[in-house]
Amino acid sequence: MKSVRMLVVSMAMLVPAAFAQRWEAGGGAGGGFYTSQTVTAPAGSATAKIDSNLAAGLWLGNNSAGAWGGELRGDFQLGSLEVNQGGTKATFAARSYAFHYDLLWHSRPSGSKIRPFLAAGAGVKIYQGTGAQVAYQPLSNFALLTQAQDLTPLVSAGGGVKFQLSPHMQLRAEIHDYLTTFPKQVIAPAQGARIGGWLQDFVPTIGVSYTSSAGR
Numbered sequence: 001m002k003s004v005r006m007l008v009v010s011m012a013m014l015v016p017a018a019f020a021q022r023w024e025a026g027g028g029a030g031g032g033f034y035t036s037q038t039v040t041a042p043a044g045s046a047t048a049k050i051d052s053n054l055a056a057g058l059w060l061g062n063n064s065a066g067a068w069g070g071e072l073r074g075d076f077q078l079g080s081l082e083v084n085q086g087g088t089k090a091t092f093a094a095r096s097y098a099f100h101y102d103l104l105w106h107s108r109p110s111g112s113k114i115r116p117f118l119a120a121g122a123g124v125k126i127y128q129g130t131g132a133q134v135a136y137q138p139l140s141n142f143a144l145l146t147q148a149q150d151l152t153p154l155v156s157a158g159g160g161v162k163f164q165l166s167p168h169m170q171l172r173a174e175i176h177d178y179l180t181t182f183p184k185q186v187i188a189p190a191q192g193a194r195i196g197g198w199l200q201d202f203v204p205t206i207g208v209s210y211t212s213s214a215g216r
Contacts (some may be wrong), residue, residue, distance in 0.1 A: 022063045022110055024071070028172060028207020029056040032077045035200040037182055039083065039142045041193035046085035046142040048187050048195055050094065053078040055203045061104070069104040073123075073156075075178075075203070081129060081145045081187055083138075090138040092131035092145035094186060098178060099123050100156050115162040119176065125154040127183040143187050143195065150185035154178055158203075168211055175204040 036049035054077065061071025075098040080091045100123025107116045127150040137144060160174025178201040189195045 022211060024061045024063065024170070024209045024211045025059070026170070026172065026207050026209025027056070027058045028174075028205040029054070030203060030205030031055055032079060033202045034079065037195055037197050037199065039189060039193055039195045041142050041190060043141050044085070046083055046139055048081075048083050048143055048182075050079040050096075050199070050201075051082055051091070053080070055205065057205065057207075059209070063104070063106070063110055066109060067106050069106065069117075070101065071104065072099075072101050073121075074099050077201075077203075080131075083143050083145065083187070085139055085142065088138050090140075090145060092129055094127065094129050094131070096125055096127045098125040098154055100154055102156055102158075106162075111164075113164045115164075116159070117162065117174075118159040119156065119174075120158075121156045123154045123156065125152050125178065125180045126150070127152065127186045129186040141190050142193050143189050146186055146188055148185040148188070150183035152180040152183055154180050164211075170209045170211055172205075172207045172209060174207075175202065177202055 031052055032055040033052045034050040036047050039046045039048050057073055057075035059071045059073045061069055063069030077096045079094060081094045083090045100121050102119040102121030105118045129147045156176055156178055158174060158176030160172055163171040165171055179198050182196055182199050
């Protein structure tokens with residue numbers, strides 16, 4: 001996939017700069033919890049969302065000796081597309097990939113055993129419908145769940161805590177709020193229906209990372 005190749009190339013370009021400071025590479029796993037949006041149509045209204053499911057991510061970052069740092073992140077999530085009204089529900093398997101760069105502000109200096117941090121950044125998110133198409137889909141008069149792909153802008157905000165376990169190993173506990181425009185290609189409004197706004201994805205994770213002192 002072109003986006004994955006771009007992520008690998010971007011990470012490779014960051015490596016020389018990262019070695020000039022204190023660099024960090026790691027990964028983590030947790031869950032993703034999406035908000036929902038209302039679909040309005042002549043027949044009434046329904047709710048569209050993405051179900052909660054597994055989330056995982058990798059990061060490559062660098063930190064100054066002071067408070068500031070930054071990291072390039074790649075995230076993967078599972079989560080079925082869903083439209084429901086009353087007791088009727090339509091679901092469709094899906095996944096997503098996010099690629100973004102976050103600036104980090106730490107409340108304690110590099111080398112501290114415990115380092116709370118705040119993060120904010122931007123990038124893109126790719127939603128992919130992976131389910132099997134059927135001849136009839138419930139609630140298709142509101143929205144159709146499809147095998148399409150939707151590339152959306154992403155805004156990232158969050159924070160967490162880094163725990164220094166050893167000179168080169170950290171434990172990270174964090175939560176991020178990933179905001180994107182609603183993916184109308186994979187949850188496509190029916191003719192005469194309307195859906196829009198921003199979709200929020202709250203992602204708490206636990207991870208580990210390897211760190212290196214400046215100049216090593």
